[in-house]
Amino acid sequence: MYTLEIAGIAIATTDADEAEAREIFESEDFLDDIRGFTSGGTAIWDGASAFVIRPANEDEIDAFAEIDDLEEEFEEEDDDAEDEDGANIMFLVDIDQFDDED
Numbered sequence: 001m002y003t004l005e006i007a008g009i010a011i012a013t014t015d016a017d018e019a020e021a022r023e024i025f026e027s028e029d030f031l032d033d034i035r036g037f038t039s040g041g042t043a044i045w046d047g048a049s050a051f052v053i054r055p056a057n058e059d060e061i062d063a064f065a066e067i068d069d070l071e072e073e074f075e076e077e078d079d080d081a082e083d084e085d086g087a088n089i090m091f092l093v094d095i096d097q098f099d100d101e102d
Contacts, residue, residue: 001056001064006045009093013060016087018053024087025053039093064090 002021003013011034014021024030037044045051056064067090 001061002053003056003060003092004051004053006051007049010060011044011051011093012089012091013056013064014087014089015064018055020087022053024089025051038096041096044093044095060092063092064088 001013001015002018002025004011004021004025012025014024016024031045031047034045035043035047
């Protein structure tokens with residue numbers, strides 16, 4: 001698992017391996033998305049600040065596992081839920097507004 005950190009703040013964690021995490025977090029689509037995200041009214045990324053992709057720490061791994069367990073419970077209750085292949089991403093900061101259509 002790997003974490004994206006911006007200005008010393010852990011922003012998101014993925015269950016991808018290092019190469020895939022870099023591909024995800026450095027992709028133009030992901031970077032375009034987080035440019036528009038705010039947390040507590042503050043931009044998550046200003047488009048210029050350097051970011052670090054590092055191995056996730058134990059707290060981040062635990063938080064990811066907790067959410068993953070909740071999603072599995074929900075999927076078990078929802079017969080129509082589809083398993084998705086590929087890496088999962090979890091934001092570690094509260095996003096002020098998230099538009100599912102984007």
